[in-house]
Structure formats: structure tokens, C-alpha cells
Amino acid sequence: QVQLQESGPGLVKPSQTLSLTCTVSGGSISSGDYYWSWIRQPPGKGLEWIGYIYYSGSTYYNPSLKSRVTISVDTSKNQFSLKLSSVTAADTAVYYCARLSRDGYNLDYWGQGTLVTVSS
Amino acid sequence: SYELTQPSSVSVSPGQTARITCSGDVLAKKYARWFQQKPGQAPVLVIYKDSERPSGIPERFSGSSSGTTVTLTISGAQVEDEADYYCYSAADNINVVFGGGTKLTVL
Numbered sequence: 001q002v003q004l005q006e007s008g009p010g011l012v013k014p015s016q017t018l019s020l021t022c023t024v025s026g027g028s029i030s031s032g033d034y035y036w037s038w039i040r041q042p043p044g045k046g047l048e049w050i051g052y053i054y055y056s057g058s059t060y061y062n063p064s065l066k067s068r069v070t071i072s073v074d075t076s077k078n079q080f081s082l083k084l085s086s087v088t089a090a091d092t093a094v095y096y097c098a099r100l101s102r103d104g105y106n107l108d109y110w111g112q113g114t115l116v117t118v119s120s
Numbered sequence: 121s122y123e124l125t126q127p128s129s130v131s132v133s134p135g136q137t138a139r140i141t142c143s144g145d146v147l148a149k150k151y152a153r154w155f156q157q158k159p160g161q162a163p164v165l166v167i168y169k170d171s172e173r174p175s176g177i178p179e180r181f182s183g184s185s186s187g188t189t190v191t192l193t194i195s196g197a198q199v200e201d202e203a204d205y206y207c208y209s210a211a212d213n214i215n216v217v218f219g220g221g222t223k224l225t226v227l
Contacts (some may be wrong), residue, residue, distance in 0.1 A: 037216070047206060049216040060214050096162070104169060105210035108151060110162040 002027040004097050004111035012091075012118050018084040022097030022111060029078045030055045035100040036080045037107065038071060040093040048093075052100055053080055087118045122146045122211040124219035131225040138194040140222045142207035145188055150209045152190040154183060157204045157221075166205075167192060194224075202226045 008020035022036070029036060037052035051061035053071045061069050070083040083090060094113040101108060124144040132138045142152055154167040165174055167183035170190055180195045194201055207219040 039216075046220045047208075047218040049208075049218065052216075064217065098163075100216070102152065104151070105216070106165055106168045106174075107163070107208070107216075108165050108174070110164075112162050 002099060002109045004099065004109055006095060006097050006111045006114040006115065008116070010115060010117060011119050012087055012116060014088055014118055015086055016084070018087050018091060018116055018118070020082045020095055020097075020114065020116070022080050022082075024078045024080075024099075027099075029073065030075045030082065033102055035060075035102060036071075036073065037098045037100045039096045039098055039107075040081045040091075041096070041113070042090075042093040050082065050095075051082075089118050092116065092118045122209070122215070122217045124152075124205060124207055124209060124217055126222045128220070129223045129225065131227070132182060132197050134199055134226055135196055135201040138197045138201070138224055138226070140192045140194075140205050140224065141189055142192070142219045143189045144209070144217075144219075144223045146185075146209050146211045146217065147185065147190055152166045152183070152185065152207050152209050154190075154192045154205060154207050155200075157206065158202075163206070197224070199226050 005023045012018045035052040038050040050060045053059045068085045073074040094115050096113045098107045100108040151169045154164045155165045157163045166181045170185040171183040182193045184191050204221050206221045
């Protein structure tokens with residue numbers, strides 16, 4: 001059974017960089033069948049796709065966030081990471097990592113999510 | 121930009137059929153998927169490719185498509201089905217677009 005687990009600081013100051021890591025267990029991140037995704041959900045609001053990465057390092061970002069987002073992968077640790085720069089209160093959200101199948105674009109496994117609050 | 125529109129809420133009594141719609145021009149060309157989100161839990165995929173059901177998802181969950189609208193149907197809704205439901209699609213085979221979500225109340 002594939003499991004994903006987000007980790008990182010729960011509090012980030014405005015203008016700083018938010019950094020999160022997703023650790024994948026029960027499956028290899030180097031599988032060519034999947035993209036590895038980040039999605040967020042502000043409190044009481046809907047979901048927003050941030051972007052995803054392939055094990056080779058190819059990335060695809062939401063155009064609305066592209067200038068501030070970097071997603072990277074570490075296949076040796078079976079992890080992928082998110083960096084979001086110049087954060088504001090509007091970036092306060094639950095951040096999820098998820099697996100996205102290349103064949104079908106199915107978000108079939110998700111992490112539990114981690115709340116990141118942007119506040120001084 | 122691509123947009124998917126869902127009703128904000130749907131209410132049914134236990135045992136009734138719940139229908140949740142998702143509309144958007146992209147759905148005329150791309151498949152929709154649905155997932156269920158309960159408070160404090162990870163989302164769960166319940167429908168993919170408009171109408172396919174992943175293993176382990178009860179048969180009462182079904183999906184259909186017509187033009188630019190897809191529908192998630194829960195036949196004989198149960199109290200445990202109360203949750204938020206989101207549709208999404210992969211516009212341009214790159215960008216993932218989510219609907220705004222529908223809160224299903226079963227009481």
C-alpha cells in the first residue's frame with residue numbers, strides 16, 4: 001500500500017520561503033507511471049493544484065504560482081519537495097502531496113495534509 | 121482559463137439518490153474524476169475516466185457524462201457518504217483543474 005507523508009514547518013513568516021517534503025513509502029518514486037504532485041487548500045476553501053514532478057526532474061506548475069514555486073525530487077530518499085517563495089497570508093493552507101497517474105491523471109494516493117500558516 | 125462548476129451543497133435523506141454535477145467546457149474533451157474528502161482525512165478517489173470506479177469503492181457510487189457536464193451519482197446514499205466531493209480534470213494534459221467542491225449532507 002502506497003503511503004505519502006508531508007513534513008515541514010507549520011509556521012512561516014511573510015516574505016519567507018515555505019518548504020515542505022513528501023516522503024513516499026510502499027512504492028518507488030522512480031516508477032515511470034506516475035507524477036508526484038502538490039495541492040493546497042486554504043481554510044474553508046476549495047483545492048488548488050500547485051504542480052507536479054516526474055522522477056526525471058521534469059516539472060509542471062500552475063501558471064498562477066509558477067514564478068514562486070519550485071518542486072524537486074530526491075529519488076535516493078524516495079522524497080519530493082515543494083518550495084514556495086515570498087509567501088503572504090494568502091498562502092496559508094493545508095498542503096497535500098499526492099500521486100498522479102500518467103495514464104489517466106488519477107490522483108490515487110494522497111497524504112494526510114499539513115497546515116502551513118503564514119504569520120509574523 | 122479552464123473552470124469547473126459544482127453546486128455548493130446537496131442534501132438527501134438516507135437511502136435516497138444523491139446527484140452532484142460538474143460543468144465546464146473542458147469536459148467535452150477531457151475525462152473527469154471525482155474524489156471524496158471527509159474532515160481531517162486524506163481525499164479518496166471514487167470515480168475516474170468519467171464513470172470508472174476504483175477497486176474498493178462501493179457500487180453505489182457511479183459517474184456519467186453528457187457534453188460539458190459530468191454527474192456523480194450515489195444510489196442509496198448512506199450517512200457515511202456525507203462529505204465534500206470534488207471533480208477535477210486535466211486540461212491540456214498538463215494543468216489539473218478542480219471544481220469548487222460540493223458538500224453532501226445525508227440526514
